[in-house]
Amino acid sequence: MNRRTVSMALAAAVALATVTLDAQAAGRVHFARQNSSGGVTAGTVAGGRGPDGGAFVRGRGVRTDGQGNVTAASGGAFKTPSGASGARAGVTTRTSNGAIQHSSGFAASGPKGDVSSKGGLTKSADGTIDQSRTSTATNAATGNTVTSQSSYTSSGGYSRSVSCTNSSGASITCPKH
16 A cells, blocks of 8 residues: 555545544544455544544554555644644555655644644665655744754765745844754
């Protein structure tokens, strides 16, 4: 099962769980079954809603194929009574030869600003690693944004860069913390 299929299934489960929850409700669904590839597909979806309008939903799933290949995915979303919201998702695949591929990301938004991050990692069967991540945060009051990009490769090591822009998109000096 490819990442798009897993992500679509997880998104559908999250949407379904969100729709079926009444005020001040909580629920959880577990499933497991043999699949047509000779493996197992299993997962959990849970969600809840509070009296003041806050809510969450999360899910995770795993699929094996009986040949040593495994794909796992998870995700979740929340909203608060004050209007903040966020979501995260990740998918990891391990092949029978030991190679691993992972991608994940999150985003959140609230009265103080926005933050997001996405990235991934690939480990080949021979142990070679490539990893990268980009993260961005924006201050709601000033509109200033900081962006951090990091990467690691087995051959080149670690690198990181940070840049800042104002609300017009012009480069500014990043604050020192």
